[in-house]
Amino acid sequence: MKWLAYVLILTGIVTMMYPKMKSVYSSYQEKQLMREWENHIDDKAKTSFTKLETVFNEQEQQEPRLPERNSLLGTISIPKLDVQLPVLEGASQQNLKHAAGRLEGTTPIGTKGNTAIAAHRSFTYGKQFNRLNELVKNDEIIIETKDGSYSYTVNQVFTVMPDDISVLSTKPGEALLTLITCEPMKNPTKRLIVQAVLEQ
Known part of the structure; x- marks a missing residue:
């Protein structure tokens, strides 16, 4: 049953971190697009x-x-x-x-x-x-x-x-x-x- 507890804890952490990870990824994509625009020749x-x-x-x-x-x-x-x-x-x-x-x-x-x-x-x-x-x-x-x-x-x-x-x-x-x-x-x-x- 310990493994179930670990799975639940991990699921909880991922659920809590998801909005932050999504925000970081979105910010990364935004910067990439800006870099592409700035470097467009x-x-x-x-x-x-x-x-x-x-x-x-x-x-x-x-x-x-x-x-x-x-x-x-x-x-x-x-x-x-x-x-x-x-x-x-x-x-x-x-x-x-x-x-x-x-x-x-x-x-x-x-x-x-x-x-x-x-x-x-x-x-x-x-x-x-x-x-x-x-x-x-x-x-x-x-x-x-x-x-x-x-x-x-x-x-x-x-x-x-x-x-x-x-x-x-x-x-x-x-x-x-x-x-x-x-x-x-x-x-x-x-x-x-x-x-x-x-x-x-």
Whole structure:
């Protein structure tokens, strides 16, 4: 009869704990869904980021064509580095030869989400993002478009592996700018990332 007593006690404990366990599980599922939402990255943005591997490492055998004029989105200025570059739609080899390029699939400049802009750092392609590693927290980045001027404040500088697309993720309500270039400047094996927050 002892076993019956144990079964009844165990049943009582499970019955008492069930609401708490259900609540914990529900909370876990909620957090998982929120994490999925926060880490959702547009497929086009993933493809654009992945293509940077080729763009940053490709040695062109011929002079790339000039970018299309209607792809001009605006300019990016980094006062600390005395840098001002045109920003084109698309981070292709053709565009990055002459300018910085917004990764297709990332959010439009000045809007909530994550706007990713890439540029070369190699001496072959001029200065562009050569000195991006000198940026630190609270430095300013300004983007001018036909819709207005947007000021971003740097909040972190770090490196990632070329396949780490987590740099394109964002949180709901957040307006981020992610600058991407190769690291190191010669024979790059990583990506140098600068992330900045839009000033309201």
